[in-house]
Amino acid sequence: xPHETPLIATIVIGLTLAFGLALLAQRLKLPLIAGYLLAGVxxxxxxxxxxxxxxxxxxxxxxxxxxLMFGVGLHFSVRDLVAVRSIAVPGAVGQIAVATGAGxxxxxxxxxxxxxGVIFGLSLSVASTVVLLxxxxxxxxxxxxxxxxxxxxxxxxxLVMVVSLVLIPPLAGLLGGQAQPVEGQAAEVAALGLxxxxxxxxxxxxxxxxxxxxxxxxxQRVIPAxxxxxxxxxxxxxxxxxxxxxxxxxxxxxxxxFGVSFALGAFFxxxxxxxxxxxxxxxxxxxxxxxxxxxLFFVSVxxxxxxxVLVDAPLALLAVVVIIVGVKSVVAYGIMRAFGHARATxxxxxxxxxxxxxxxxxxIVMGLSLGxxxxxxxxLVVAGAMLSILANPALFGALDRWQARAQx
Numbered sequence: 001x002p003h004e005t006p007l008i009a010t011i012v013i014g015l016t017l018a019f020g021l022a023l024l025a026q027r028l029k030l031p032l033i034a035g036y037l038l039a040g041v042x043x044x045x046x047x048x049x050x051x052x053x054x055x056x057x058x059x060x061x062x063x064x065x066x067x068l069m070f071g072v073g074l075h076f077s078v079r080d081l082v083a084v085r086s087i088a089v090p091g092a093v094g095q096i097a098v099a100t101g102a103g104x105x106x107x108x109x110x111x112x113x114x115x116x117g118v119i120f121g122l123s124l125s126v127a128s129t130v131v132l133l134x135x136x137x138x139x140x141x142x143x144x145x146x147x148x149x150x151x152x153x154x155x156x157x158x159l160v161m162v163v164s165l166v167l168i169p170p171l172a173g174l175l176g177g178q179a180q181p182v183e184g185q186a187a188e189v190a191a192l193g194l195x196x197x198x199x200x201x202x203x204x205x206x207x208x209x210x211x212x213x214x215x216x217x218x219x220q221r222v223i224p225a226x227x228x229x230x231x232x233x234x235x236x237x238x239x240x241x242x243x244x245x246x247x248x249x250x251x252x253x254x255x256x257x258f259g260v261s262f263a264l265g266a267f268f269x270x271x272x273x274x275x276x277x278x279x280x281x282x283x284x285x286x287x288x289x290x291x292x293x294x295x296l297f298f299v300s301v302x303x304x305x306x307x308x309v310l311v312d313a314p315l316a317l318l319a320v321v322v323i324i325v326g327v328k329s330v331v332a333y334g335i336m337r338a339f340g341h342a343r344a345t346x347x348x349x350x351x352x353x354x355x356x357x358x359x360x361x362x363x364i365v366m367g368l369s370l371g372x373x374x375x376x377x378x379x380l381v382v383a384g385a386m387l388s389i390l391a392n393p394a395l396f397g398a399l400d401r402w403q404a405r406a407q408x
Contacts, residue, residue: 040302064293073270088152099125115175128357
């Protein structure tokens, strides 16, 4: 039996290097995230030496996203989600619209077509689940009003991106890429006389609605009952296994059967499990795995980074960072204040969303594979993500100091 496989090598080298560089980052008083990202750069394909399996690293990182969103769902309820809809829906949609427009304008300035600019702008508009939730959890904000608004905002962004990912392939020809045939259930609906785009949108809405309905009507009864049944066996090992099976099983099933993202599926799994009195124990059982795979997420981001973009397109990259950190923050703060929320709440939401991550990569890679966006767009999005992720702890640190002075 071989002593090294791509999976084992990716996990071992990724975590070991991340630990060493995070320890160095702490001594230099830098965010630990800086060490994780640098570890990814070192084992990535754009630097000499060992190159980790990028596909495996991305899939491992996805496990971190699933466990993180599941953990957040455990602290949420349907009532919490409904309570923030009046700000989360217009806020997320408004911010996405403005950021997409700014990204499209930048794309036009770089000589790209309108379709490329729209995909590029969408990639700059959606915040990273891992970065946002990590910052909120470090400050104990997840269960506060600010935290609930941020999570609700994130869920709306997630839904918009799910719809976007479904609609981009049938629209590829109109967006300047390679036209894609409409397949599966959407093709059957389109044959009834509806256009391919409307048919795809209708099928997506039905699938998402069916998933939410199933989780709220059936999952809310079955999952807590299952958890209590397993707890009565007295086996902590079996209880831990049941929690992981529900989190990962629902996330995977929601994606395979309903076309919902892993993150959204895991969130709903956690939210229906929150109705159980054992939800806090379930959260504790998943914590070690969640933290380990969250580290692999940042390593996977570093692996995507091409340092050459810093030299080849510095002004374009600066504009990207301004859109992510500046434009998105200003829009989010303006919307929060317009809806009557306090300055501190508005600033927290603005800083929370001033970064991009996993959905951004999925969108831009899809645009590239369909021939809609040029290769430079992917490099700019990845570099923008990495710089904004590095900047986010510093922004939160500045916000913490401002709040301490304001309260003092």
